[in-house]
Structure formats: C-alpha cells, structure tokens
Amino acid sequence: MAESVSSDASTDGAEGETRRDFLYLAAGAMGVAAVAGIAWPLFDQMNPSADVLALASAEIDLSPIELGQRVTAKWRGKPVFIDHRGPEVIEKARDVEVEDLPDPEPDAARVQKPEWLILVGICTHLGCVPFGQKDSDPRGDYGGWFCPCHGSHYDTSGRIRKGPAPRNLEVPEYIFLDDTTIRIG
C-alpha cells in the first residue's frame, strides 16, 4: 500500500506517509474499540440479571428436622440437602483415609457442626439431583447419595467415592444465625 502511494505521489515524501499510517492506525483502533464496545453488551446480556442476583440468600429453620432425617430446601433454584446426622453416621464419615479419596477433604472441613451436613444437592458430574434424601432411596455403596444419571456414589460426608463425578458435593457458604437457624449464601 505505502509503496504504491509513494510512487504515485513522489513529492509527498516520507512525512505524508507517516501521517497516513497514523490515520490508518487511529481509525483502525477506533473501529476495534467500537466493535468491542458493542460486543460486550451483546455478550454480557446473557449473564444473570439483577433480579436473579437479588435472590442470592435463603434462611432455613432446622428445628423441625429430626435426628437421622434428611430434608431438601431450595436456594437459587437449586436443591440444598440438609442431613441431621447421628453419631454413627458422623463416625463413618470420619473413618476414611482422606488421601485415598478422589477429592481429598476431611469431614471436619465440610461441616460447621458435625450433626448438620449442608450440601448443594447437585451432582458435580452433569448436574442431576442425586438420590438419598428419602429413606427408601438408593444411597449408593457408601451410604450417602447415589446419582442415577451416570452412576456417581457419594459418602455420608457428600464426598465422591465412585463414578464419573470429579468433585465432592459442594458445601454452600452458610452461617448459623442461632442454634437452629442457618442462612445460606
């Protein structure tokens, strides 16, 4: 480009070329900025909208849940598993070689009070809701939860033990507001 210009208008000299180059670059940069400026809104509009973001936390009363009972609550459109664990179940969750687990995590790191296990009830494989909340449900080989979709087994701490899921069931962020009430999110 620059070559043909300088041969056509040889009198223009080097100065004209740099000025033209500069204008090219400046116009090009503005074009890129404009495209990026409109591409971002087009992309970002798909992210969660303000009203969806506003529903971020939920309070749950634990007092009606009996020992040994599992209850499902709803948070951000997802199921939350609440397991009121008895001493035997807690013992079982602690009695493992942590290093040998697919996603090593001691039970103590997954609970605030050992008798209350709080989990996001979404299989970390492809998002199904695992079985195990009802007494009649299959609970897999480790007595926790079993995901029917592609066969993932979780233990009594919600840790992945067998199957395609890569991670343990997620523990949501929560705090105890008092002895029997939690706030998730």
Add this chain to the structure above:
Amino acid sequence: MGFANSQNKIIRWVEYRLPVLKWLDAQLIDYPTPKNLNYWWNFGSLAGVMLVVQIVTGIVLAMHYMPHGDYAFDSVEHIMRDVSWGWLLRYLHSNGGSMFFAVVYIHIFRGLYYGSYKAPREILWWFGLIILFLMMMTAFLGYVLPWGQMSFWAATVITSMFSAIPWVGDELVVWLWGGYSVDSPTLTRFYSLHYLFPFLIVGVVFVHLWALHVHGSNSPLGIDIKRPDQDKIPFHPYYTVKDLFGMMVMFFILAVFVFYLPNMLGEVINYEKANPLVTPPHIVPEWYFLPFYAILRAVPDKLGGVIAMGASISIFFVLPWLDVSKVRSAKFRPIYRQFFWIFLGDCIVLGIVGANPPEGTWLLMGRLATAYYFLHLLVIIPLIGKFEKPRPVPEGIGEPVLKDAGAPAKEG
C-alpha cells in the same frame, strides 16, 4: 428443454434482468445426473423436505407457544387440547424431528458406503457435517421448550458438560443459563435460538448444494464420469419423479407415527412439568442422540467423556484423509464393505447401550463399542485403505449394464 427459453414477453422481460429461470433450469431441470442412482440417493431431497416441514410447523406452533418457565408447559398443553389442529401440528413437529434425523443418518451412511466424502467432494462433506451439528443443536434446544421433566434435565445435563472446560467452565455455564440453574431465562434464550438455527441450516444447505453441483452426484459405482453424454440424464423428469415418489413413502411413514404412535419415540415423563428438585430415575435423550450419549458415559472421566463425545462427530471432518483408498464405492472394496456393516452395527449397539442404565454389562458393552467406534475410524479405515486390493472398477456406467445384457462393452 426448460422454461427459460419461453417466448412469453413477461418471462423474457424478467429473465433479461434476473435470469432466475435460467438458473433453475441449470440446477433442477437440465442438471445432468448419473443415470444409475439408486434409492439411497433419495435421502438428500427428503432431508430438504423435512427441513421445510419443521420450519412450517414450527412457525405455526410459535403462534401459540409461550417461552416462559411459568407458562411453557401449559401453553404446550393448550396447543394439544385447545388450539384447532394443535395436536396435529405438534405431533408433526415432534415426530418430524425424528424423521429428519432418520433421513439424515441414512443419507450419511449412504455417503460412507459409496465413498461420497472422497475427492473432489470433501467440502461438500464438511458442510453436511456442519448441518448435522446445527441440527443437533436445534433439536436439543427444541426439546427443552415443552418444559417437561425430561426437557429440564436434558437441558441441565447437556449445558453442564461445558463445566468440564478448565478454568472458565463454571462461569460459562452460569452465562449459558442466565442464572444459577436452568430456569426461565434459560428457556427463553433457548427459544430464541431454536427459532434462529433452522434458518442458519437453510443457508448452509445452499452451500452444500452449491458444492454438490460443482462436480455433480457421486453414484453407486463411485466412478468419475468421463462420458456425460451417455452416463448422465437430465434431473427432470427422471429424478424429480423419483424424489416425489420417495417423498410419498416418507410422508406415509411419518403419518403412521403422527396418527397411530405419536408418543412412541418420546418419554412419558416429559408430560410431567419440570421440577428442579427431582431428577427422574432414568434420564435418556431422544433416540437420535443415544449413541453419542453412550460414548459420553463410557468414559469414566468428566472432561474425557465430553471430549470423546465431541470427537465422535468431529473425526468425520478428516475422514477423507483417513481413508486413503482411491476407490470410492464399497461395491469394489471387498474388505471395507464388511467393516462398513460392522461399524453400522457398532453404532446401533451404542444406541441400545445409551438407552440403558450405565451399570454392569451395559457399561462394559458401552466401553467396548466406544473403543471399536474409534478403532474403526482411526485405525481400521486407514489400514484397509492401505492393504485392501479393490476389484476392477468399470470405465463408465454404461459398461457393466451392457455387459450384463451380453452386448459389447463399448458404445452405447
């Protein structure tokens, strides 16, 4: 022949300015076509017809459907019970999707058998694969729209696959959902895209046909035609009539499903409204996705499964180079021909495995069939291409026909 030579004044006035009839003549009327095409060559035009059926029924369904989490399920029931002929339109559209896939799968296996993907038709083959990919996206998006239990959980499982992507996976999925789980915003955007994609397919179909018409159709003999004057015939009336006949047969089969077995291919549980707290005990995709679903589940690793599933289709893009044999048609390839049928059988086994729970024998079968799937494409095909001794290929289409008739091989 053709309308373009008409002496009608108006036609001539238009033709002078926009020679549309001349173009149609060249592409659809006079268009030279090998004279020996068998019925497996009907399936391309049938796919085109099904695309039109889906677009027409889809547009009228859209006049009654409501793409919102609170109304979608009820609006589909409203279509089924209250809208005049709504049941017919919906059953045509849902069974039409199945028909479309059946036709396209046959079309693809026709290409595999007769070597239609080989030079000079590689780009034609690629655009076919792009159509397949867009069709799968469209059908998946459409299946979510009735917002039943299977819709919801199919949407969840399929979109969650993107979470296998390292680093950005989780953010990407939230972006796709427009929330922290599949919900109304997801449904509404899926509807927008379900409406868009078929029209993208129409565009790609035109490129597909453009590429086809550069070198013309392959044929059951898979040879380059050296004497078009004796081996080719005009498209009209020979193949217009044959395609119309195929179309009648296809519509007959579609009618049997629409009127007598409208829910046979669907899942009953999709008549239960989406419930984000309960996953149905046995979730399965529509039949046309089963082999791919089996491949996904055969790999005991999340990312690995997703990659294997993607590869099972993408590999076909390089098939023209994996198959090094210069002979196209399996008719003259005694070894390839046998492995073709084994591969077809393998795909059917994968489909059956995909419909069953991933446990015990099913899981083992799924793994073996998946391994064979890739073995066939990546190892067996190149090896056959290298070592097989093909049977002699005829010079022209007329030759074997005349030989059979006991006449001299040369001169038509």
